[in-house]
Amino acid sequence: MILHLSDPHFGTEQARPVRALKLLCAELNPELVVVSGDLTQRARHGQFIAAKNFLDSLDCPYLVIPGNHDIPLFHLPRRLWRPFYRFQQCFGSLEPQIETEHFFVVGVNTIKSHHHTKGSISHRQIEQVAQRLQAAPAHKHKIVVSHQPFITSPNDSEAAKDIPRLMLPALKRWTAGGLHALLHGHFHHSAVYDLNQYYLLGCGHPVLDIQAGTALSHRLRHSLPNSVNVVQDDLTVLRYDYDDPQGRFIEKKILWQATSAD
Numbered sequence: 001m002i003l004h005l006s007d008p009h010f011g012t013e014q015a016r017p018v019r020a021l022k023l024l025c026a027e028l029n030p031e032l033v034v035v036s037g038d039l040t041q042r043a044r045h046g047q048f049i050a051a052k053n054f055l056d057s058l059d060c061p062y063l064v065i066p067g068n069h070d071i072p073l074f075h076l077p078r079r080l081w082r083p084f085y086r087f088q089q090c091f092g093s094l095e096p097q098i099e100t101e102h103f104f105v106v107g108v109n110t111i112k113s114h115h116h117t118k119g120s121i122s123h124r125q126i127e128q129v130a131q132r133l134q135a136a137p138a139h140k141h142k143i144v145v146s147h148q149p150f151i152t153s154p155n156d157s158e159a160a161k162d163i164p165r166l167m168l169p170a171l172k173r174w175t176a177g178g179l180h181a182l183l184h185g186h187f188h189h190s191a192v193y194d195l196n197q198y199y200l201l202g203c204g205h206p207v208l209d210i211q212a213g214t215a216l217s218h219r220l221r222h223s224l225p226n227s228v229n230v231v232q233d234d235l236t237v238l239r240y241d242y243d244d245p246q247g248r249f250i251e252k253k254i255l256w257q258a259t260s261a262d
Helices: 015-028 044-057 075-079 085-091 122-133 167-176
Strands: 003-006 030-037 062-065 097-099 103-107 141-145 181-182 190-195 210-211 229-233 237-243 248-256
Touching: 003 015, 015 044, 015 229, 015 237, 015 248, 030 103, 030 181, 044 085, 062 103, 103 122, 122 141, 122 167, 181 229, 190 248, 210 248, 229 248
Parallel strands: 003 030, 030 062, 103 141, 141 181, 181 210
Antiparallel strands: 003 229, 097 103, 190 210, 229 237, 237 248
16 A cells, blocks of 8 residues: 655644654554645755655555645746756755555655646657556556646646646647656645546546645644545545544545446
8 A cells, every 4th residue: 555645844733743744654554655736835944854764654555746835936046947956955856766565666856946836848848758668567557656636626727727738748748658647746735637538638547636735734724634545456435534633644535436347
């Protein structure tokens, strides 16, 4: 299973959810933790160190990619010339790859220094990710991680501006390479969509767009609690919400139920 969390925004994290998430990870013992960006609030050195220390404390493999908050906002020279310096100091590759028992996961960096929130994917990235997916073992679920989602709620037209440039060509190319799901954050709410249906990809299985809420930050939206997703071995997706009276993340909702046909 994958424990999928996003937008912890270290610098705005809350101590009780931090402890609760460590407890949840120990209970679930996932084969991989994925963080789909915005590890920090303002890309400060201390915030990256806090994020790394937290992830190291989980004592299981993890894969992280940057979000738009992980590059400097106010220091313009650093934002333009070395936007990912501090991220790479702590986490290395901007586009990591990891293979586990059930999953083959590839990160793609959709953050560009000249954009504030909008994502972007290049033709080079599309082809590189496609080659990785095609080389992956056929029996494993192939997953791509990016910060910005590839689809938004039909009721949220404002959010649609942040969908990455070249999203549709990327989706079609990666689907041809066997893509099963994408993991995202950015909007601070959880959702799952079948992109095969929305974009008429003609694929023989669902292609899931799995979006996570904010895991640890007090920067909550739409009166939603802190939450994380659990992606099970069959791609069933569960949402776990933080319950403050219990001081725990508890299973709240099935976001996607896999079927044998999937």
